[in-house]
Amino acid sequence: MADSKSQIQWIRNDKTGKNSYKEELTTFLNPSHINHALQWLKQMEEYQETPLVYLKKLAGLMGVQDILIKDESHRFDLNAFKVLGGAYAVVRVLCERLGKEPEEVSLKELLSEDTRKKFGEILFVTATDGNHGHGLAWAANKLGHKAHIFMPKGSSLFRLKRIQKEGATAEITDLNYDDAVRYSQEYAEQNSGIVVQDTAWENYEKIPGWIMQGYAIMANEIIMEIEKDERKPPTHIMLQAGVGSFAAAIVGYFVEKYRENAPKFIIVEPDQADCYYRSAKINDGLPHAVGGDMNTIMAGLACGEPNLVGWKIINHYAAAYISCPDEIAARGMRILAAPLDGDEIIISGESGAVGVGLLSVIMENASLKELKDHLELDENARVLCINTEGDTDPEHYRKVVWDGKNPYEA
Ligand SMILES: Cc1ncc(COP(=O)(O)O)c(C=O)c1O
Known part of the structure; x- marks a missing residue:
């Protein structure tokens, strides 16, 4: 109608x-x-x-x-809600790596030297119009890890810089959002990264659920x-x-x-x-x-x-x-x-x-x-x-x- x-x-x-x-x-x-x-x-x-x-x-x-x-x-x-999802997903990925439930782990423990030694520096990867990548970059940085962010064609330069300010590497691709999502998966595979994507597809449901x-x-x-x-x-x-x-x-x-x-x-x-x-x-x-x-x-x-x-x-x-x-x-x-x-x-x-x-x-x-x-x-x-x-x-x-x-x- x-x-x-x-x-x-x-x-x-x-x-x-x-x-x-x-x-x-x-x-x-x-x-x-x-x-x-x-x-x-x-x-x-x-x-x-x-x-x-x-x-x-x-x-x-x-x-x-x-x-x-x-x-x-x-x-x-x-300036946007998205960090709620990105931050919680990063926390859950880290808890899972520790083999513990989130209730058993504190922020202090995640930030401790001991935990850092166990994990090393993890690379989180995603595709984003801006807000999700900004939130993920913030969360990775806050928890002492790295993020690489792909943005779709035509993304705002202001939003790109805002992501880079959070310590992440980021780039504007010539792909639309959905193709950038696929590209970020390939990149993560080649660079031993973890995809934290804000959408689910077949066999990729746990992280988007978090x-x-x-x-x-x-x-x-x-x-x-x-x-x-x-x-x-x-x-x-x-x-x-x-x-x-x-x-x-x-x-x-x-x-x-x-x-x-x-x-x-x-x-x-x-x-x-x-x-x-x-x-x-x-x-x-x-x-x-x-x-x-x-x-x-x-x-x-x-x-x-x-x-x-x-x-x-x-x-x-x-x-x-x-x-x-x-x-x-x-x-x-x-x-x-x-x-x-x-x-x-x-x-x-x-x-x-x-x-x-x-x-x-x-x-x-x-x-x-x-x-x-x-x-x-x-x-x-x-x-x-x-x-x-x-x-x-x-x-x-x-x-x-x-x-x-x-x-x-x-
Ligand atoms: C400001 C804003 N509102 C709403 C949405 C929609 O969220 P979703 O893609 O989960 O539908 C987004 C997604 O990036 C967003 O940045």
Whole structure:
């Protein structure tokens, strides 16, 4: 279904039904596992919960009960959520090498001379649009190891330098994201490295599973804060997807926590890299890939091949898949940068802002009424969006927010 003005395409997922909990899909994201991951990362002095911001005025304007923004631009001073996954995966790889469970190992032990002597310097390898590589480089450095990072064609030089600043070697390739992922595997094999990739494929599921557990810490923090404040949980969650590890991690946690009362999950992708939307459209029960350069300002979401573990979770639980042009993300960035009087400013990058941009367009645009009704986005809706990155490409951020690049026309 397409909206002719905004070029938003969407498709509903009617498989979602009450009582359709499928244990085998999400037990690894159960709050008890995620709490372990959280306890581990809490040992790092950089760990701090990120803010959960209520945009009351915006909610009023849009006609919903609440808009909550989990603001990951404050995560570990790294301006994006991704380090949660990379750091936890590196920790788990190191614990495994020690032959111990993470509960049996402390950060101090991992950093000790003894452990260093046992391991030597390990090389971690990955492909990234920027944020995952930045997080992995940070974690490898923090734990005394090395990282080599491959970036896809067209990656931002600012993001490359930011990774190199964390002590990693990094390069921009002439490959798209998915080919860079394959290339990093070859490189790791040739250089005795360990691939820590933020997506799963056949026979490569353990490390991405740890990464997803790290991501689910965000959901854990959100729920803890909501419960502490005796507020009600969200009824809707906007989840932007690249390979879908992030979205599936959040879905999995909420499903484990609330089962049949879980919120509605809305999967949002750039139209140039909408592999979930297209897979839903083909609807043969299999994930389908998008190829080519995937030119979008939402660099973090420019991934054409779904994470196989994530796809199963999302395919089962998503309420709708929405494919968006860049203008929607740009609108979200501007809405958050120039809030209504009384709401807080949020610095949100391209991949972080698309959920808010989309919500605004759905609520305002009569031609999207069928989608709004399907999702039951009304005055009872409490909508959670996760600002997964701040201005990770500051020059482009200013072009959008200051100069009005990618204008949205209603
Ligand atoms: C800022 C940002 N948001 C969202 C995502 C999407 O995560 P995933 O690729 O797991 O779907 C990414 C991925 O790199 C990202 O960098």
